[in-house]
Amino acid sequence: MPVPTISTLPTLLMYKPYILYIVLLMYACTLSKSLQAKVYLVSVGISDYPGTKNDLSLPANDARTMAWLYSKNSAVEYTLLINGQATLRNINAAMNRQYAKATANDIVVLFFSGHGYPGGFVAYDGKMDYSMVRRAMARTSCRHKMIFADACFSGRIAGNRHNSANSVASAKNADVMLFLSSRSNETSIERPSMQNGFFTTALQRGLRGGADANNDRIITARELFTYVHNMVTQLSNNRQHPVMWGKFPDNLVVMRW
Numbered sequence: 471m472p473v474p475t476i477s478t479l480p481t482l483l484m485y486k487p488y489i490l491y492i493v494l495l496m497y498a499c500t501l502s503k504s505l506q507a508k509v510y511l512v513s514v515g516i517s518d519y520p521g522t523k524n525d526l527s528l529p530a531n532d533a534r535t536m537a538w539l540y541s542k543n544s545a546v547e548y549t550l551l552i553n554g555q556a557t558l559r560n561i562n563a564a565m566n567r568q569y570a571k572a573t574a575n576d577i578v579v580l581f582f583s584g585h586g587y588p589g590g591f592v593a594y595d596g597k598m599d600y601s602m603v604r605r606a607m608a609r610t611s612c613r614h615k616m617i618f619a620d621a622c623f624s625g626r627i628a629g630n631r632h633n634s635a636n637s638v639a640s641a642k643n644a645d646v647m648l649f650l651s652s653r654s655n656e657t658s659i660e661r662p663s664m665q666n667g668f669f670t671t672a673l674q675r676g677l678r679g680g681a682d683a684n685n686d687r688i689i690t691a692r693e694l695f696t697y698v699h700n701m702v703t704q705l706s707n708n709r710q711h712p713v714m715w716g717k718f719p720d721n722l723v724v725m726r727w
Contacts, residue, residue, distance in 0.1 A: 505727070507614070508566040509577045511548035513537040514561055516584035519552040524585065528660045532583035532595070532620055539671055540579075540672050543727065547571065556584075556594045558602075565606035572612035574663040577724075579608075579616045583670060586621025588654070602695040607646060615646040615726060617647040622670040624650040647691060649673075651702070659706050669712060672701035677725045687727045692720035 517526045530552045549564040569578045578605055585592035588592025590599040607615045649662045651658040651669035660667040666674065673694075675681075681689050681697035695714045702712050 472497060474523075476676045495697055507575050507723075508572070508577060509543065509544065509546040509548075510580065511537065511540050511546060511579045512551070512555045512561065512564045512568055513540075513581045514583070514591075514593075516553055516592070519585070519592075519594065523631050524662065526584065527662045528664065528667050528670075529583035529620065532666050533581060533601055534672050535666055535670060536581045536618070539633050539677055543725070554594055558593045558596050558598055561593055561598060562602060562606065565603065567604055567610065567638045569586040569610045569612070571652060572610045573675050574611050575615055576612050578607060578610055578612050578615065579618065581620075583620040583667065586619065586624045586658075588623055591619065591621055600712065603648065609624065613645070617648045617650075618673060619648070620651045620658055620667050620673075623650065623654055624652055645717060647714065647718050647722065649695070649698070649712065649714045651712055652710050653713060656710050668702050668710060669698070670706045672698040672705070672712075675701070688723055689725040689727075690720065691718060691722040691724055694724055703707065 479642050513533040513536045515529040515531065515717065517528065517530040519525055533550060537548050540546045540548055547568060549568055551560055551564060561717060572578050582591050587597060589672040590597055592598070603617060651667070658667060658669055664671060666690070676694050677689055679687075679689075682692040683693050683696075691714065695712070702710050
């Protein structure tokens with residue numbers, strides 16, 4: 471590149487404002503990315519349980535879909551656990567490892583698809599009580615904690631047979647957003663001809679932008695619930711109704727594009 475001379479100096483000075491603008495724009499983009507909340511996701515899906523009588527069709531693909539969706543957001547770290555990988559030990563270790571990285575403004579997420587029971591989820595090798603998830607999430611200073619569950623009877627995830635009313639009330643007042651695929655007396659429907667279960671189908675479409683009612687590229691809790699609830703109710707002919715619990719504002723950001 472030639473060294474600037476007296477004759478070329480006026481030209482360089484003329485473009486100085488534009489050069490400064492470009493430099494400032496690049497700095498702003500870098501700063502914005504560094505300040506963006508990061509998502510730490512553990513995505514679990516179990517279609518193939520031990521034996522054959524408890525097998526399902528779509529949960530493993532549900533978990534892959536959610537990991538793929540979040541991977542399209544540049545600010546995410548995730549662990550994907552499928553079928554035999556999704557043991558109690560592996561799920562707990564993944565949650566503790568991922569969630570420990572989160573800072574106050576980040577987001578921690580558990581996605582689970584598989585069998586559920588009143589009080590939690592069914593991992594590959596045993597029952598995973600809701601309290602196990604809460605303990606893992608309690609170890610982080612992060613203020614934004616989310617659980618998405620595509621599992622039968624998941625509306626009773628916080629309950630138990632002995633003290634259901636108090637447990638449900640506790641969940642509704644917790645600092646965790648629980649978005650559950652069905653009411654406590656409902657199954658979560660899957661149709662083998664589809665790629666995902668009804669709830670995950672609506673959830674991933676909503677998070678990809680379908681729920682963005684005001685087109686601001688931000689998906690809030692209220693927007694997501696409205697979109698997913700309406701779609702699942704329609705897909706299931708009013709047989710399945712997602713529920714959302716927890717103590718959080720309606721404008722809580724669940725996805726930012």
